[in-house]
Every structure is written in C-alpha cells, then in structure tokens.
Amino acid sequence: MRLKKRIPVIDQGDKLGFWGGKFGGNFVPETLKKPIEDLEFQFNKLKNDKSFIRERDKYFKNWIGTPTRFIKLSNLTKHIGGAQIWSKVVSDANGGAHKIYNATVHCLLAKRSGKKVIIGDTGAGYAGKMLSMAAKKFGLKCKIFMGAKDIERQQPNVRAMKKNGADVIPVYTGSKTLVDAVSECMRYWVANCDTTAMCVGSTVGPAIFVRICGWSTSQISRELKAQLIEQFGSVPKKLKLYNCVGGGSSSFGFWNEFMDYSKKQVEFIGVEAGGPTKSKKHAAPLTYGSKIGILHGAAQYVNQNSEGQIEETESISAGLDYPGISPLHCFLKDTKRARYTAASDEEALKAYQIVTKYENLRPSLEPSHAFSVAIKEAKKLSKDTIVVINSCGDAYKDKKILEKKLGKKYAKSN
Amino acid sequence: MLNPISLAFKKSKKENRPALLTYTVAGDSSKKQSLEILKSISKYADILEVGVPHNTPVADGGQIQTSSYRAIKNGILMTDVFKIVKNYKKSKNSKPIILMGYYNMIYQFGENKYLKECKKSGVNGLIVVDLPWPENRIFSKKCKKNSINFIQLLSPTTSYKRLKGITKDSHDMIYYISMLSTTGGKLKVSPNKILQNYNKIKNISPKKNCVIGFGITEKTISKFKSADGLVVGSQICKEITRSLNNRQNPVINVSKMVNKLKKKLS
Known part of the structure; x- marks a missing residue:
C-alpha cells in the first residue's frame, strides 16, 4: 500500500472508491447508488470548476472568516520548556469549529442540484450546528439527527440548531450517540433521497462523502501553510502537527497540504479518544488495533465484536465518540504517513486545565485530547521544533461537563 | 434440476x-x-427469508430494528442462525430459506467459511442489503459455485444502465424494492x-423470478397479484412485538397472519 505524491489523497481511491485497495468503498443499499453517483458526478465536475471554487472561497472568506489565527502559545512553551508550541485556532471560524467548511460546501452542492432540504448527523453538535447555520444562509430546510445521549450533554449546540430553524431529531436506538445518529440519518436519506441532500458530518460514510469533507476541511492546512511561510520564511524543518481524531475531518484537513513533505520534516500525530481510564470502552480503533469492518457504507478499522456487531464506545468528548474512523486515516496509518495514539478522558481534562491556566485559549474537549499528547511530547523535543495543535473547537459547548468534572471555575468563559 | 427457490416459484x-x-x-x-415460527408458517409461505440481526442496520425501519435488537440482546450468534436453519430444514415440508443481512457479518465470519456453513445448514439464497452491484460480483459468483442464489436488489432509483447490468448478473431471483423507503414504511x-x-x-x-418487497401488508398485498412473488416482513415483526406486549403467543399469531396473507393471494 502506497501513498502517491502530487495527487490529492481524496483522489487516490480506486474506481470503486477504495483507498489502498481496502478502505472506504460504497457499502450502501441499492436505493442510494443513484443519488451517490449523481453527487460524485457533480462533485468531480465542480471541484475543478473555477467559478465554483471562487464561490466557495467567497463564502469561506466573507462568511466563515478566513484565515483563522495561527498563534504562538508563549506561556505554555515556557512552562513546558521544550519545543515551540503553536496553535491553529480553527475555533475562530464562524460557528466555532471546522465543521463549517464541510457544511458550507454541502449546502453549495445541494443548492446547485436543486435540492430544497438538507439532512445531517451530529455528535458533539458542531456538525449539526454548522449545517443548520449554512442551511439557513442558503435557504435550505434542515433536519439534524442526534443521539439522545448527546442531546443531553451538548445542550448549547442543540439550542443553536433550533435557533437556526433546524429540526433536531433525537435518536433513541443503540447507544444513543453519534453512531446511531449517522445510521438514522442514512435511513432517512434512503427514504427521501429524491428530494433531500445528505451531509455526512465527517470524513466517513460512502466514499464520496469522505472526499467532499476532506476537500472542504483542507482549507485549514492551506491557511496554515501560508501562515507558516509568513512566520518562518518557509515550512519549518521540524514540524509536528497534532490533531484529535474522531471521524477524522479536522485532522485530515489540518494535514492535507503537507502530505508530500517527508514525515521527518512534517510529522502528523492523530490523537484518538481513549475513554475513561477505568473503562475498557474507548473510541480509538487505530490505537487499540481494531479489525477492519464495514460501518456506514465504508470499510475501515472499527470497534466491533468477533461477530461483526459494532461496539459501543465511551468518551468524554461527544465529537470523538465514534466506533469507526475515516478510511483516509486507515490509509494514512497503513502507509505509515501518520502516527496515531490515544489520550484518556482524564488526560484530556488535565490538558484543558493546563492550557487554560497559561493561555487565553479554551479548546473544547476534543482538541484537549491533542493538547494532552502534544504537551507530553513537546517536553522532549528540541527548541527548534515547531509543534502546532489544531484547536478545532471551543469549550463553550462543554460547559456542563467541565462544571461537573472540574468545578465552576473552569467552566467560565474567557 | 431446478433449485428449490425456482421450484417454489x-x-x-x-x-x-x-x-x-x-x-x-x-x-x-x-x-x-x-424456529417455531418458521415451522408454523411453512404451511402457508412459499419461501422464508431469515434476517441475520445486525446492530447498525442502515436500511431497516423501526419494526425490524426492534426485532433485531431483541434477538441480539438474547445473545444470537452467527452459528445459532445456521443451527436454526439446519433444524428447520429437518422439519416436515420445509421451504427454501434465504438469509438476509448486512455484509459486515459475512465479512467477519469469512466469505468462504460463511458459504460453507450456508451449504451445510441448507440455506438456499442470500440477500446482502449493503453489498450492491457491481461490488457484489465476486461474491455472487462464489455463491453460484456453491449453488446458493445470490439475490440482486433493484429499486426505483436504479438507472436503466444498471438495471441491464444487474439483471444480467443476477441468478434465478431478483428483489424489487417498491419505493424509496426503509423497511416498514407505508406504501407511498x-x-x-x-x-x-x-x-x-x-x-x-x-x-x-422477480419479487416485490417494502410496503407489502395484509392491506396492500392483494393489489400485486400479477407479481412473481411478494415479501412481507415488517408487519410480521410488528406482530411479534405486539404479541409479546400482550403476553400472547407470537407463534400462533404470526401463523394466523401468514395464513391470512396467503388467502388474499389465492
């Protein structure tokens, strides 16, 4: 299995949509074949269409707000005393997270194909919140599927979705989290694909959704590359990019532009959710060696039992609480381009405390996982190493959990 | 010699x-x-589809999901499914059996081992909901080699080009999904x-032989008498749930229901 150079990773799949011959694909009911083919045709055409790219860039710039900040965390760097620690503050983006890029592109595509309704899944509520924002912006009706357990623990985002006029549909099946929300959303699409567009909230699902999402979030690394060159004159000789990985949309977007650099120069570190220290459950299929299986239309490493039933996950961060992982990350793991590890709930919380103590930055629980590993590793790295952590979400949505786990002091906003 | 599915048609x-x-x-x-249900409905039904329960079913509506979760909660394993089929096949006037499920269950079991077990237990056909054409070409050929019918699915969204390709690669039976819906939807x-x-x-x-499924119930079944075959699923699963809730015997109730369905066809 090899990663090709000078070809975007999203375009390195084979005819049937498999990366490395085995990850991804289209394991979907017959009914969805046609709408997926239509979307593929539309996207393949538009992704090279100059007027479409201009339109995308216009909304990215004026509405989402690009570029998001690239800042040095000087106090933290001093406290840790190793590599230089920087952050790409993607939570600056309109709505407060990277999910806005994918949501915007899907709405642009839906508009062009004449669809009136767009549906989507959500875990932490970000994907749903952003889709509801974009749908409102582009005049589309919006339905968001969300696990009942996530609705309970991510109330601020639920309120935001409703305020944007979206129907939030609670999903009570299975573990009542993201995995069930995605299933329910796909089922709804099976029944309504003639009138409705579907947005999958991460780089997961049938191959076309993986590609569209990866293409959209790659905005993050396009900005970062320019910012690095502006700051250092060139892409640094020792650069390490840390990102949390749930479905894998923010990390893929954070890395994409640097794919062709050697991993000696630009190393990618993906941090999965290890779950509570005391629990055997986790959401880290790459770190803990889960087997390949089929989930939501794609072959991937996925938490499952020996029978092939998908296993329940456990993580403090709803956004990482997914038993599978993007086929793109399976591909990056097996080609050894990226390295994957996990942080536990407790480690993420501790990292959140450290970051908020030293910096005017409040990463949500998802990027706190990445901060945890970055802080640990930065200690042992040389001063000329540049560590960048993608702060892809803001902790406002985690207020309830932070209050419960750390007390009121930590839940206050900056 | 005709295979049992074609014979039933x-x-x-x-x-x-x-x-x-x-x-x-x-x-x-x-x-x-x-197993008791399968035996008791054999008097009336011609072919029995047996669902292999999976916990992330992307094409099933509420009734079949409820049935599947109930079965998984009761600890059903793949080997139990084969045992049920094997025991059923020993019974008097047993009918052809089609296993219906999602590809991950087959993938984890191993395609070849799965087909071997199918053959051993007497499975006659397979429907794999999320293994569409042309992705299913290799597997469907394997099925044919093992004298197992691989049943291709068609839907209202299937293009003419696909229709031609799929029917060409299909075995003796094809399944037409009547409408855009998950299982158990109302006929729209x-x-x-x-x-x-x-x-x-x-x-x-x-x-x-082409069968129609999705939205077929006691109410609608008689309108499709010109088809080669008709599939009733969700309504039966719902009847099992209803019987359990009312502390009645699902075997008797389901059997009654299938008898009624049969009468509407003759």
Whole structure:
C-alpha cells in the first residue's frame, strides 16, 4: 500500500472508491447508488470548476472568516520548556469549529442540484450546528439527527440548531450517540433521497462523502501553510502537527497540504479518544488495533465484536465518540504517513486545565485530547521544533461537563 | 434440476398466484421461538427469508430494528442462525430459506467459511442489503459455485444502465424494492406505478423470478397479484412485538397472519 505524491489523497481511491485497495468503498443499499453517483458526478465536475471554487472561497472568506489565527502559545512553551508550541485556532471560524467548511460546501452542492432540504448527523453538535447555520444562509430546510445521549450533554449546540430553524431529531436506538445518529440519518436519506441532500458530518460514510469533507476541511492546512511561510520564511524543518481524531475531518484537513513533505520534516500525530481510564470502552480503533469492518457504507478499522456487531464506545468528548474512523486515516496509518495514539478522558481534562491556566485559549474537549499528547511530547523535543495543535473547537459547548468534572471555575468563559 | 427457490416459484405459478415470501429475524424473540415460527408458517409461505440481526442496520425501519435488537440482546450468534436453519430444514415440508443481512457479518465470519456453513445448514439464497452491484460480483459468483442464489436488489432509483447490468448478473431471483423507503414504511406510491416498474424489469429479463418487497401488508398485498412473488416482513415483526406486549403467543399469531396473507393471494 502506497501513498502517491502530487495527487490529492481524496483522489487516490480506486474506481470503486477504495483507498489502498481496502478502505472506504460504497457499502450502501441499492436505493442510494443513484443519488451517490449523481453527487460524485457533480462533485468531480465542480471541484475543478473555477467559478465554483471562487464561490466557495467567497463564502469561506466573507462568511466563515478566513484565515483563522495561527498563534504562538508563549506561556505554555515556557512552562513546558521544550519545543515551540503553536496553535491553529480553527475555533475562530464562524460557528466555532471546522465543521463549517464541510457544511458550507454541502449546502453549495445541494443548492446547485436543486435540492430544497438538507439532512445531517451530529455528535458533539458542531456538525449539526454548522449545517443548520449554512442551511439557513442558503435557504435550505434542515433536519439534524442526534443521539439522545448527546442531546443531553451538548445542550448549547442543540439550542443553536433550533435557533437556526433546524429540526433536531433525537435518536433513541443503540447507544444513543453519534453512531446511531449517522445510521438514522442514512435511513432517512434512503427514504427521501429524491428530494433531500445528505451531509455526512465527517470524513466517513460512502466514499464520496469522505472526499467532499476532506476537500472542504483542507482549507485549514492551506491557511496554515501560508501562515507558516509568513512566520518562518518557509515550512519549518521540524514540524509536528497534532490533531484529535474522531471521524477524522479536522485532522485530515489540518494535514492535507503537507502530505508530500517527508514525515521527518512534517510529522502528523492523530490523537484518538481513549475513554475513561477505568473503562475498557474507548473510541480509538487505530490505537487499540481494531479489525477492519464495514460501518456506514465504508470499510475501515472499527470497534466491533468477533461477530461483526459494532461496539459501543465511551468518551468524554461527544465529537470523538465514534466506533469507526475515516478510511483516509486507515490509509494514512497503513502507509505509515501518520502516527496515531490515544489520550484518556482524564488526560484530556488535565490538558484543558493546563492550557487554560497559561493561555487565553479554551479548546473544547476534543482538541484537549491533542493538547494532552502534544504537551507530553513537546517536553522532549528540541527548541527548534515547531509543534502546532489544531484547536478545532471551543469549550463553550462543554460547559456542563467541565462544571461537573472540574468545578465552576473552569467552566467560565474567557 | 431446478433449485428449490425456482421450484417454489414454479409451484405458485401453477396455482396461478404470486409466491408468498416472509421475513422474520433469526433469534426473535428467542432462538427456539424463531424456529417455531418458521415451522408454523411453512404451511402457508412459499419461501422464508431469515434476517441475520445486525446492530447498525442502515436500511431497516423501526419494526425490524426492534426485532433485531431483541434477538441480539438474547445473545444470537452467527452459528445459532445456521443451527436454526439446519433444524428447520429437518422439519416436515420445509421451504427454501434465504438469509438476509448486512455484509459486515459475512465479512467477519469469512466469505468462504460463511458459504460453507450456508451449504451445510441448507440455506438456499442470500440477500446482502449493503453489498450492491457491481461490488457484489465476486461474491455472487462464489455463491453460484456453491449453488446458493445470490439475490440482486433493484429499486426505483436504479438507472436503466444498471438495471441491464444487474439483471444480467443476477441468478434465478431478483428483489424489487417498491419505493424509496426503509423497511416498514407505508406504501407511498400507487400499486399501479410499482407494477409499471416491475413490468419494466420483467421485460428486460422475463425468465427471472422477480419479487416485490417494502410496503407489502395484509392491506396492500392483494393489489400485486400479477407479481412473481411478494415479501412481507415488517408487519410480521410488528406482530411479534405486539404479541409479546400482550403476553400472547407470537407463534400462533404470526401463523394466523401468514395464513391470512396467503388467502388474499389465492
């Protein structure tokens, strides 16, 4: 299995949509074949269409707000005393997270194909919140599927979705989290694909959704590359990019532009959710060696039992609480381009405390996982190493959990 | 020699009616009871579809999900599904069995091992909901080699080009999904429109037995008498749930229901 150079990773799949011959694909009911083919045709055409790219860039710039900040965390760097620690503050983006890029592109595509309704899944509520924002912006009706357990623990985002006029549909099946929300959303699409567009909230699902999402979030690394060159004159000789990985949309977007650099120069570190220290459950299929299986239309490493039933996950961060992982990350793991590890709930919380103590930055629980590993590793790295952590979400949505786990002091906003 | 599935269609054609196909989930509500249900409905049904429960079913509506979760909760394993089929096949006037499920269950079991077990236990056909054409080409060939019918699915969204390719690669039986819906949805398209699409398929491949599924219930079944076969699933699963809630015997109630369905066809 090899990663090709000078070809975007999203375009390195084979005819049937498999990366490395085995990850991804289209394991979907017959009914969805046609709408997926239509979307593929539309996207393949538009992704090279100059007027479409201009339109995308216009909304990215004026509405989402690009570029998001690239800042040095000087106090933290001093406290840790190793590599230089920087952050790409993607939570600056309109709505407060990277999910806005994918949501915007899907709405642009839906508009062009004449669809009136767009549906989507959500875990932490970000994907749903952003889709509801974009749908409102582009005049589309919006339905968001969300696990009942996530609705309970991510109330601020639920309120935001409703305020944007979206129907939030609670999903009570299975573990009542993201995995069930995605299933329910796909089922709804099976029944309504003639009138409705579907947005999958991460780089997961049938191959076309993986590609569209990866293409959209790659905005993050396009900005970062320019910012690095502006700051250092060139892409640094020792650069390490840390990102949390749930479905894998923010990390893929954070890395994409640097794919062709050697991993000696630009190393990618993906941090999965290890779950509570005391629990055997986790959401880290790459770190803990889960087997390949089929989930939501794609072959991937996925938490499952020996029978092939998908296993329940456990993580403090709803956004990482997914038993599978993007086929793109399976591909990056097996080609050894990226390295994957996990942080536990407790480690993420501790990292959140450290970051908020030293910096005017409040990463949500998802990027706190990445901060945890970055802080640990930065200690042992040389001063000329540049560590960048993608702060892809803001902790406002985690207020309830932070209050419960750390007390009121930590839940206050900056 | 004709395979048992084709024979079942031949027999119903002789009686001038569509074949009646039922769908129940293996292990619902228990391993023993699901076997009893299969045995008792054999008097009326021509072909029995047996669902292999999976916990992330992307094409099933509420009723079949409920049945599947119930079966999984009761601890059903793949090996139990084969045992149920094997025991059923030992019973008097057993009918052809089609296993229906999602690809991950086959993938984890191993395709070759799975087919070997199918053969050993007496499975006659397979429907794999999320392994569409052309992705299923290799697996369907393997099925054929093992004398197991791989049943291709067609839907209202299937393009003409796909229709031709799929029917060409199909075995003796094809399954037409009547409308855009998960299983258990209400019929939202007129029976005439459905039969029009059905006839399109029959024109392209007149020799293949084509069944219609999704939205077929006691209420709607008699409107489709011109089809080769009709599948009733969700309504039966719902009847099992209803019986359990009312502390009645699902075996008796389901059997009664299938008897009624059969009467509506003759």
